[in-house]
Amino acid sequence: MKDINIINYASAISDAIEIGLSTNSNIRVIGIGVNYSAGIFGTTRKAFLTYGEQFVVDTPAMENALTGIAAGAALVGVRPIVTHARNDFAFLALDQLINVYSKWQYMFDGKAGSLPVITRLLVGRGWGQGATHSQSIQSILGHFPGLRVVMPANPSDAKGMLLNALLSKDPIVIIEHRNLYSLEGEVQNGHYTTPLEGASVVIEGTDLTIVAVSICVVEALEAAKEILKFGINVEVVDLRSIQPLDSETVLSSVTKTKRLIVIDTSWVQYGISAEILALVAERGMPLLSPPKRLGKAPHPAPVSKVLEDVFYPTSRTIIESVLAMMSIEYRVETTIAKDQETGIFNPY
Amino acid sequence: VNSSESNHWEKYFGLYQKMLEMRRFEEGVADRYSEGKMRTPTHLGIGQEAVAAGVLSAKDEHDVVFSHHRCHNHYLGSGGDMNALAAELYGKSTGCSGGRGGSVHLVDRNAGFLGSSAILGESIALAVGAAYGKRTLGKQGISIVFFGDGALEEGVAWESMNFAAIHNLPVFFVCENNLYSTESDFSSRRAANTSYCARAASLGLETLSLDGNDSISVSKKADEIFREIRIGSRPYFMEALTYRWKEHVGPFYDHEMNRNYRSKEEFDYWTKKCPLEGLKKIFSADPDFTDKKLQLIDNLVAKKVFDAFEFAENSPYPLLSSGAHRVYSE
Numbered sequence: 001m002k003d004i005n006i007i008n009y010a011s012a013i014s015d016a017i018e019i020g021l022s023t024n025s026n027i028r029v030i031g032i033g034v035n036y037s038a039g040i041f042g043t044t045r046k047a048f049l050t051y052g053e054q055f056v057v058d059t060p061a062m063e064n065a066l067t068g069i070a071a072g073a074a075l076v077g078v079r080p081i082v083t084h085a086r087n088d089f090a091f092l093a094l095d096q097l098i099n100v101y102s103k104w105q106y107m108f109d110g111k112a113g114s115l116p117v118i119t120r121l122l123v124g125r126g127w128g129q130g131a132t133h134s135q136s137i138q139s140i141l142g143h144f145p146g147l148r149v150v151m152p153a154n155p156s157d158a159k160g161m162l163l164n165a166l167l168s169k170d171p172i173v174i175i176e177h178r179n180l181y182s183l184e185g186e187v188q189n190g191h192y193t194t195p196l197e198g199a200s201v202v203i204e205g206t207d208l209t210i211v212a213v214s215i216c217v218v219e220a221l222e223a224a225k226e227i228l229k230f231g232i233n234v235e236v237v238d239l240r241s242i243q244p245l246d247s248e249t250v251l252s253s254v255t256k257t258k259r260l261i262v263i264d265t266s267w268v269q270y271g272i273s274a275e276i277l278a279l280v281a282e283r284g285m286p287l288l289s290p291p292k293r294l295g296k297a298p299h300p301a302p303v304s305k306v307l308e309d310v311f312y313p314t315s316r317t318i319i320e321s322v323l324a325m326m327s328i329e330y331r332v333e334t335t336i337a338k339d340q341e342t343g344i345f346n347p348y
Numbered sequence: 349v350n351s352s353e354s355n356h357w358e359k360y361f362g363l364y365q366k367m368l369e370m371r372r373f374e375e376g377v378a379d380r381y382s383e384g385k386m387r388t389p390t391h392l393g394i395g396q397e398a399v400a401a402g403v404l405s406a407k408d409e410h411d412v413v414f415s416h417h418r419c420h421n422h423y424l425g426s427g428g429d430m431n432a433l434a435a436e437l438y439g440k441s442t443g444c445s446g447g448r449g450g451s452v453h454l455v456d457r458n459a460g461f462l463g464s465s466a467i468l469g470e471s472i473a474l475a476v477g478a479a480y481g482k483r484t485l486g487k488q489g490i491s492i493v494f495f496g497d498g499a500l501e502e503g504v505a506w507e508s509m510n511f512a513a514i515h516n517l518p519v520f521f522v523c524e525n526n527l528y529s530t531e532s533d534f535s536s537r538r539a540a541n542t543s544y545c546a547r548a549a550s551l552g553l554e555t556l557s558l559d560g561n562d563s564i565s566v567s568k569k570a571d572e573i574f575r576e577i578r579i580g581s582r583p584y585f586m587e588a589l590t591y592r593w594k595e596h597v598g599p600f601y602d603h604e605m606n607r608n609y610r611s612k613e614e615f616d617y618w619t620k621k622c623p624l625e626g627l628k629k630i631f632s633a634d635p636d637f638t639d640k641k642l643q644l645i646d647n648l649v650a651k652k653v654f655d656a657f658e659f660a661e662n663s664p665y666p667l668l669s670s671g672a673h674r675v676y677s678e
Contacts (some may be wrong), residue, residue, distance in 0.1 A: 069473050
């Protein structure tokens, strides 16, 4: 058996859950629809078929209580993996996530134990997901000290971070972008872990730093390839962890390139991009041109395809921003405009 | 005197001692609160002791307890360390939560008291989760959760009870209905001719409503309910009618603060139903009863409470450098 296989992001998560269950009988996969035939985009289906309903537990639509129940179960030894099929549903669970999860260990000075609960939150996009099925709440969750918030951007991290989270004592939120599920990549077989903290430099470059999260890393990598044709070497930093934030990797990249674009899966105001720019500003770092933030257009997500297509930043937006920042005149060819819908016909 | 009869007197004196500990401790808090050393919003449960003492008299070492913002009685009733409670109110490092949680965030895992919360129904979900966890891991014990009538206005309470009913989890839901949510009475919070028990029963829970100031009756019912839950009956919902004597939060009586949301007649009716006085009246039927026996209990409790406040006063504050510790575990 090969040590490394090319598998997609969803399979990588499914693998991690199965490996977890095979080595730790205290793990329970809990959430609305985790046992369905579609099984949270296939990520929980295999676990359900192998381990059954005692280990993979479907619940009523009770997002807040479900999140609290997972916490209570963790207090007596369970290792829950809770899934909310969209970030938007997790708004109903914010009391538990913010008042309980993020504070439990601190507020009782460790004497009430820790809450080793993994919360998987899915982000929707495309096929008219619309205003309340496409939000991405990393900056909300990252704002309150105590939660670990990660956004794996490739299959290897998706598996390694989940396996690492299963060993951690802290409450961990994993934000997964639905459009990453079909992304293929090299993934090590069997058990391994990747760090829950620390950004990674995905492509080294000298001219400009792009800091990105989740699917925006994929867009940034695509853009970087095109931009290379103009002789521009972009450095792409995958933030990986939102909280804690690896400011050193970001700052050392910007120190080198002196140009910065940040791209987020959410809006720019009060978001990740605001935080990264604040970091750079606070250090008084000299830049060769004003930094740029890319995110969703400043309105709720529209359904109509013509409006949706221009709502999200894409590799094309990134290319335009990079070239503008580098003062290069250009005309973006339409071939690099990508239809996010390709191949996706499952609206759930 | 046969042994079962002497046992039940022993149990009643135990209840009395437990309730007296709660009462004297909280009176101690109220007496000292204005000194300004307990800088934590404090919700006193004076008048409600019989619910905590009665229910928790049935608890064993496998059981776990959760509570809400008015949690001192449940912490002490579970066997929580009184010194650590006092120190917590004083913000000292020896507090049960290291001085970080305050009056509403108590814990004593050795006593099975797993935590309390300031957000009304929040801990109901935690309690159901603990019961689910015990069930799915094959562990013994039931989960007891105390909450007020106000908590039943939050969706999380019903979401949680529904889950407990679906999975037949070993949970004892104890609603301390003290008739008020802060200063709001039922007319603004509950439709006429409806009841909490009927709502809970509609989800599939066993239910019972009783006089929450009668410690013996609460204790006897708790024994039965714990036994039934242990042998696998449905989860239980108990509404214990009781009354908070003091203001919602703070050391004073409402009349001292010129608040009139509760009538004097109502207040007098309930203070006449004092759980401690009610139990005392029964002791005269005990053939072995002597005033000296009560005096002995009073003295023991007074010493314990005095020592707890001494402990708190003499304990150190947390180190300034510790403020950022334990945001994460590693």
